[in-house]
Amino acid sequence: MKIVLIDNGTTLLEKLRDLIPGDEVVLSQSCEGIVANDYDVLVLSGSSRGPL
Numbered sequence: 001m002k003i004v005l006i007d008n009g010t011t012l013l014e015k016l017r018d019l020i021p022g023d024e025v026v027l028s029q030s031c032e033g034i035v036a037n038d039y040d041v042l043v044l045s046g047s048s049r050g051p052l
Contacts, residue, residue, distance in 0.1 A: 002026070003040065003041045003043060004041070007028065007045050009045070009048055013045065016043075
């Protein structure tokens with residue numbers, strides 16, 4: 001199963017990564033260049049940053 005984890009600024013990224021099973025996890029800092037149909041699951045992290 002191919003999974004993409006998009007980091008929206010969480011401080012708990014490693015803990016979140018540990019909860020996702022499998023070895024086919026791609027970490028990304030943005031949605032840029034991500035083609036949703038290339039993955040089985042898209043995971044968006046939360047954020048510790050306030051609104052801009």
